[in-house]
Amino acid sequence: MAATLRDVARLAGVSTSTVSRALSLPDLVNPATRARVRSAADSLGYEPNKAARGLITGRTGNLGLVLPDLGNPFFPSVVKGVQARARAADVAVFVADTDEDVAAEMGLIRALAQQVDGLVLCSPRAEGDDLKAIAADTTVVLLNRLVDDLPAVVFDHEDGMRQAVAHLAALGHRRIAWVGGPAASWSSDQRGQGLSQASADHGVELIEVGHFPPHYDGGMAAADQVVATGATAVIAYNDLVAIGLLARLHARGIAVPERISVVGIDDIAMAAMARPALTTIRLPKEQAGRLAVELLLTLLDSPATTPERRTLQGDLMVRASTAEPPR
Amino acid sequence: MAATLRDVARLAGVSTSTVSRALSLPDLVNPATRARVRSAADSLGYEPNKAARGLITGRTGNLGLVLPDLGNPFFPSVVKGVQARARAADVAVFVADTDEDVAAEMGLIRALAQQVDGLVLCSPRAEGDDLKAIAADTTVVLLNRLVDDLPAVVFDHEDGMRQAVAHLAALGHRRIAWVGGPAASWSSDQRGQGLSQASADHGVELIEVGHFPPHYDGGMAAADQVVATGATAVIAYNDLVAIGLLARLHARGIAVPERISVVGIDDIAMAAMARPALTTIRLPKEQAGRLAVELLLTLLDSPATTPERRTLQGDLMVRASTAEPPR
DNA sequence: GCCGAGTGTGCAATCGGTTGCAAGCTGCTG
DNA sequence: CAGCAGCTTGCAACCGATTGCACACTCGGC
Numbered sequence: 001m002a003a004t005l006r007d008v009a010r011l012a013g014v015s016t017s018t019v020s021r022a023l024s025l026p027d028l029v030n031p032a033t034r035a036r037v038r039s040a041a042d043s044l045g046y047e048p049n050k051a052a053r054g055l056i057t058g059r060t061g062n063l064g065l066v067l068p069d070l071g072n073p074f075f076p077s078v079v080k081g082v083q084a085r086a087r088a089a090d091v092a093v094f095v096a097d098t099d100e101d102v103a104a105e106m107g108l109i110r111a112l113a114q115q116v117d118g119l120v121l122c123s124p125r126a127e128g129d130d131l132k133a134i135a136a137d138t139t140v141v142l143l144n145r146l147v148d149d150l151p152a153v154v155f156d157h158e159d160g161m162r163q164a165v166a167h168l169a170a171l172g173h174r175r176i177a178w179v180g181g182p183a184a185s186w187s188s189d190q191r192g193q194g195l196s197q198a199s200a201d202h203g204v205e206l207i208e209v210g211h212f213p214p215h216y217d218g219g220m221a222a223a224d225q226v227v228a229t230g231a232t233a234v235i236a237y238n239d240l241v242a243i244g245l246l247a248r249l250h251a252r253g254i255a256v257p258e259r260i261s262v263v264g265i266d267d268i269a270m271a272a273m274a275r276p277a278l279t280t281i282r283l284p285k286e287q288a289g290r291l292a293v294e295l296l297l298t299l300l301d302s303p304a305t306t307p308e309r310r311t312l313q314g315d316l317m318v319r320a321s322t323a324e325p326p327r
Numbered sequence: 328m329a330a331t332l333r334d335v336a337r338l339a340g341v342s343t344s345t346v347s348r349a350l351s352l353p354d355l356v357n358p359a360t361r362a363r364v365r366s367a368a369d370s371l372g373y374e375p376n377k378a379a380r381g382l383i384t385g386r387t388g389n390l391g392l393v394l395p396d397l398g399n400p401f402f403p404s405v406v407k408g409v410q411a412r413a414r415a416a417d418v419a420v421f422v423a424d425t426d427e428d429v430a431a432e433m434g435l436i437r438a439l440a441q442q443v444d445g446l447v448l449c450s451p452r453a454e455g456d457d458l459k460a461i462a463a464d465t466t467v468v469l470l471n472r473l474v475d476d477l478p479a480v481v482f483d484h485e486d487g488m489r490q491a492v493a494h495l496a497a498l499g500h501r502r503i504a505w506v507g508g509p510a511a512s513w514s515s516d517q518r519g520q521g522l523s524q525a526s527a528d529h530g531v532e533l534i535e536v537g538h539f540p541p542h543y544d545g546g547m548a549a550a551d552q553v554v555a556t557g558a559t560a561v562i563a564y565n566d567l568v569a570i571g572l573l574a575r576l577h578a579r580g581i582a583v584p585e586r587i588s589v590v591g592i593d594d595i596a597m598a599a600m601a602r603p604a605l606t607t608i609r610l611p612k613e614q615a616g617r618l619a620v621e622l623l624l625t626l627l628d629s630p631a632t633t634p635e636r637r638t639l640q641g642d643l644m645v646r647a648s649t650a651e652p653p654r
Numbered sequence: 655g656c657c658g659a660g661t662g663t664g665c666a667a668t669c670g671g672t673t674g675c676a677a678g679c680t681g682c683t684g
Numbered sequence: 685c686a687g688c689a690g691c692t693t694g695c696a697a698c699c700g701a702t703t704g705c706a707c708a709c710t711c712g713g714c
Contacts, residue, residue: 049382070407077398094421095421270597
């Protein structure tokens, strides 16, 4: 159906090698021939077959993105960033959603690995060693996860938590609860550590109420435990959890922010729409996606490059869910 | 790096053709050899190279999904359905987000088309003729769009609107506003038509307040116009728009559902979390995604099959945003 | 008029599989 | 025991590109 190199060659009256060169290494061919080839290619609507090219060059021109759950709006934002940058480089993107299934994750990663030039692994839950194994034979960039010195794009969680605690401490809170995410989540870990540090610095008491699923229901489930701690403010693993907290607190008639302040992380679109509008740490999600692809492309072009790590800052968005603690 | 057919052949002491057959047409080879080949393949961790296979068979084992905006939670749900079914068939999925950009859409579709066996086009905004042109040389399944007799999975919008109107009419509403989506949206069109019909049947007055962007801000923008119509109930193009309406109405101090009832469409997760929880038409999004892939795979297996069309019913989810009109 | 450098092109191998065809072997029939 | 069918297996062509190498030709210098 589609025109092949041979068709173009025949039409232009040259060999296939000349056509190939005329199109990809124009300097090597005579301007006149080059023009003839080009017009032949145009008139046939020729597009090189990626599979065939990939076979010989070893480059597929594709890239893969693996993430835990598209149902969490954080991830679609990342996808958008990844796609934007990939498109600019004329690269197509495979997307795989693991459904937060740690077991399925490695399988999906491996399946994709052999079909792409490189992978962006967003918030992977797998063991560091497994990820290193993958990175050993595929170019990989981690996003929102750090494993030794694998190339990665991460958010400065420590700084983000410092901003959140500073904000709450300034309002007068002295007892803050932390609702953690999945136990296997690197970012939950980071945030927890950042919080301990920041709380200590501000002389604020931090109470960890444990690990919860990273979505609305997790927040619903955590709310009552949070209330039981007697904390006057709570920081949630992410916005979805924070919104779940909001819902359950509302249902119990506990006023936010009058009785308790709530802080989320991510700043998904829904955060601003929540009632009360959610105070949260805005993470540059799309930018992270773009940057991850950027790193990946650089690495692919010059594999010698030392793996790079980029850290992105988040910004505290103060909205209506935080206020002074009750007296 | 990765093991090839040749490596397996050498290890098993047979020719490459035998290996190929042992793995894909097991009946053709002697059970003993087959076992030897299999264990050799296993021990080498052999996985056939998709590009190479695709070159000769003409099948890539990949499929593409094009959709308008991952930022709208409706679409990630569809993606999940598509991936679930594709994964079961051991097929990888390219995902492309057009950012609601009609111009970019066709470009993306064409770029993907030459790299996949088939495409699922979800809510495409392109002209019917352009879509038919694509379908002429690629296997295509439409989702939430109908163009002549191209294979498609659609929702029964007419029925959904009937349920919504019946619900509102039963509550006593006599004047209903309709906030349409993008002008290029087939589903917006369908819903509008379904509404006219249903309103007529129920002797209810329908007021169309025009076309709005299919998200939160669209709803914010539409709210005041809705109020100005004097309607006691409003049906929005989708849940995102409905939630925008809710926000603006709240800001203006117009009580929902006391002063005005609000109905959404889709039943995205956010709908149940809204305050008040949103009455909406639940569309089986994941199922639609699965079904679209199902159709696509069938079509690919036997291109002779007459293109099929599947219609899925939505269900009215009555929540807190609808009530009797003010007296 | 010959040689060397430089340019432009084609030949053929290659990537990793699949598949039509033919050949070797076994075992059965007549 | 010849002959034939049926089962296994290997050879080699092929899919559509890329690329190292060699050949042909031009041009300038001596």
